Amino acid sequence: xxxxxxxxxxxxxxxxxxxxxxxxxxxxxxxxxxxxxxxxxxxxxxxxxxxxxxxxxxxxxxxxxxxxxxxxxxxxxxxxxxxxxxxxxxxxxxxxxxxxxxxxxxxxxxxxxxxxxxxxxxxxxxxxxxxxxxxxxxxxxxxxxxxxxxxxxxxxxxxxxxx
Amino acid sequence: xxxxxxxxxxxxxxxxxxxxxxxxxxxxxxxxxxxxxxxxxxxxxxxxxxxxxxxxxxxxxxxxxxxxxxxxxxxxxxxxxxxxxxxxxxxxxxxxxxxxxxxxxxxxxxxxxxxxxxxxxxxxxxxxxxxxxxxxxxxxxxxxxxxxxxxxxxxxxxxxxxxxxxxxxxxxxxxxxxxxxxxxxxxxxxxxxxxxxxxxxxxxxxxxxxxxxxxxxxxxxxxxxxxxxxxxxxxxxxxxxxxxxxxxxxxxxxxxxxxxxxxxxxxxxxxxxxxxxxxxxxxxxxxxxxxxxxxxxxxxxxxxxxxxxxxxxxxxxxxxxxxxxxxxxxxxxxxxxxxxxxxxxxxxxxxxxxxxxxxxxxxxxxxxxxxxxxxxxxxxxxxxxxxxxxxxxxxxxxxxxxxxxxxxxxxxxxxx
Numbered sequence: 001x002x003x004x005x006x007x008x009x010x011x012x013x014x015x016x017x018x019x020x021x022x023x024x025x026x027x028x029x030x031x032x033x034x035x036x037x038x039x040x041x042x043x044x045x046x047x048x049x050x051x052x053x054x055x056x057x058x059x060x061x062x063x064x065x066x067x068x069x070x071x072x073x074x075x076x077x078x079x080x081x082x083x084x085x086x087x088x089x090x091x092x093x094x095x096x097x098x099x100x101x102x103x104x105x106x107x108x109x110x111x112x113x114x115x116x117x118x119x120x121x122x123x124x125x126x127x128x129x130x131x132x133x134x135x136x137x138x139x140x141x142x143x144x145x146x147x148x149x150x151x152x153x154x155x156x157x158x159x160x161x162x163x
Numbered sequence: 164x165x166x167x168x169x170x171x172x173x174x175x176x177x178x179x180x181x182x183x184x185x186x187x188x189x190x191x192x193x194x195x196x197x198x199x200x201x202x203x204x205x206x207x208x209x210x211x212x213x214x215x216x217x218x219x220x221x222x223x224x225x226x227x228x229x230x231x232x233x234x235x236x237x238x239x240x241x242x243x244x245x246x247x248x249x250x251x252x253x254x255x256x257x258x259x260x261x262x263x264x265x266x267x268x269x270x271x272x273x274x275x276x277x278x279x280x281x282x283x284x285x286x287x288x289x290x291x292x293x294x295x296x297x298x299x300x301x302x303x304x305x306x307x308x309x310x311x312x313x314x315x316x317x318x319x320x321x322x323x324x325x326x327x328x329x330x331x332x333x334x335x336x337x338x339x340x341x342x343x344x345x346x347x348x349x350x351x352x353x354x355x356x357x358x359x360x361x362x363x364x365x366x367x368x369x370x371x372x373x374x375x376x377x378x379x380x381x382x383x384x385x386x387x388x389x390x391x392x393x394x395x396x397x398x399x400x401x402x403x404x405x406x407x408x409x410x411x412x413x414x415x416x417x418x419x420x421x422x423x424x425x426x427x428x429x430x431x432x433x434x435x436x437x438x439x440x441x442x443x444x445x446x447x448x449x450x451x452x453x454x455x456x457x458x459x460x461x462x463x464x465x466x467x468x469x470x471x472x473x474x475x476x477x478x479x480x481x482x483x484x485x486x487x488x489x490x491x492x493x494x495x496x497x498x499x500x501x502x503x504x505x506x507x508x509x510x511x512x513x514x515x516x517x518x519x520x521x522x523x524x525x526x527x528x529x530x531x532x533x534x535x536x537x538x539x540x541x542x543x544x545x546x547x548x549x550x551x552x553x554x555x556x557x558x559x560x561x562x563x564x565x566x567x568x569x570x571x572x573x574x575x576x577x578x579x
Contacts, residue, residue, distance in 0.1 A: 013348070015542075015544045015545075017524075017542065017544040017546060017547050018544065018545055018546065021524065021546050022523040022524045022525060022547075023524050023525075025196050025225075025226075025523075026226060026230075026231060026233035026234045027237075028199050028203070028237075040546040040551045041545060060347060060351065060381060063347055063348070065282075065283050065523070065542075066280075066282055066283040066285075066297040066298060066299055067197065067299075068197065068200055068281075068299035068300040068301060069196075069200070071299075086348065086351060088348070088351070088381060089351065089352050089381070090299060090378075093298060093299060093302065094298075094301065097299060098299075098301060153301060154301050154302075154305060155208060155301060155304065155305075156207075158208060158305065158308075159207065
């Protein structure tokens with residue numbers, strides 16, 4: 001499994017209220033949620049994000065509420081992977097469960113800049129910054145987690161008799 | 164303590180930090196925001212029924228009484244599912260309260276339980292000596308279907324409490340003080356364990372407040388030792404048997420933090436993170452437009468009583484809106500009978516139905532651009548209570564009530 005895209009970068013403690021404000025939680029439709037993704041800190045995000053882009057954050061990405069709507073909104077906006085220095089635990093779990101690949105890699109999260117082109121090989125955990133010509137290494141997903149993400153999330157994974 | 168509870172529910176003699184285990188669940192919780200997503204996922208699983216209709220709690224508390232058509236549709240999805248599946252613990256408006264105040268009150272959680280809830284403040288039940296943690300909707304769906312969840316066993320930080328809190332200082336000051344000390348990721352992936360002689364001086368309501376905000380330090384759960392007060396609370400509210408666990412003398416901790424409760428200051432978290440804790444000398448002159456007293460953090464009877472004690476016989480500052488949310492119907496009724504609500508209404512507060520309401524910017528007290536609110540809720544993120552240019556200051560009921568009288572952030576000692 002691989003991903004490649006342009007980076008959209010944010011800072012530390014990106015919380016689930018800015019990823020998807022609660023005023024939009026009266027729906028759970030992914031495409032509706034995506035329209036408001038990140039709008040409280042970056043009104044232009046949804047206009048400039050391209051299918052396959054990669055989101056990079058600092059420490060404690062996804063802190064706050066347990067709303068699964070947050071990774072759902074990010075995934076539906078077209079983002080192919082989130083890289084951060086660290087993730088809040090419920091966000092981490094939710095992302096894997098809905099099939100949004102996320103990688104914890106402080107070195108990459110610090111060094112990668114807005115607009116860099118980055119490619120990721122999930123089998124090896126290698127993150128390549130093609131703009132800066134540098135390489136970083138995140139812990140690779142174990143086999144079952146890759147299969148879970150490939151299946152599109154936990155529910156499809158359970159339904160396919162894998163668990 | 165957490166490790167022992169998790170081991171028991173996994174049928175293991177012991178576990179250690181980092182182990183991946185599969186636990187049997189005592190209860191699976193969802194609300195009107197998270198349950199519709201969980202129900203959609205549950206239906207994809209094609210299971211004929213839930214694992215145990217008595218071990219699921221559906222609590223439509225966030226956007227109820229329904230704030231708009233879309234919210235009404237979401238509440239309807241939950242109601243229909245609850246009726247179709249004969250869910251015992253579904254609570255309709257009229258009996259519903261804020262989930263994390265309601266479940267302990269109804270006796271649905273006791274010491275030794277393993278609880279997951281599709282709401283981040285599910286960690287509240289650690290006050291009872293249970294392991295409880297927030298998860299997402301997909302985990303909730305899997306939990307409803309199988310009665311199980313996987314966990315990575317967390318490391319723990321021990322908070323050793325001594326002394327007792329000063330007057331007009333309560334559990335909220337303590338937890339904001341702690342988050343200010345360790346940061347919003349200070350306990351990331353870890354368990355926060357509260358112990359020591361000072362623990363016994365905290366009321367149950369204070370313990371609920373402290374455990375409730377463990378998530379604001381990134382923790383997986385917060386947990387208190389069980390003592391006489393906990394036992395008394397559980398016997399009063401539940402007829403279920405409970406199992407007590409204590410930490411071993413030689414238990415390993417990632418960190419040990421000693422706190423003398425008598426030195427805990429009034430603490431307010433300034434925008435836009437709960438870790439921006441400031442003590443009275445550093446508050447400056449912050450004018451406020453609104454005061455919110457309530458929520459799963461501070462909407463219990465003693466919270467309302469402490470606010471009423473400060474506001475009784477006085478008037479809210481002209482131009483300030485004070486909104487009070489009793490967390491459950493029972494709390495509402497008790498506060499009605501003992502005169503707490505009269506004191507609040509006479510002072511100029513408005514009393515709302517039990518709901519999460521403005522805490523997450525839902526309804527019943529949304530802020531306009533440039534407005535500031537001092538609130539006993541749990542998050543002050545950008546746009547949390549309304550407009551992206553509004554501000555939320557987190558405080559105890561005592562500080563919130565004192566601020567209601569002056570129209571600026573104020574320590575209780577200044578007005579009593």
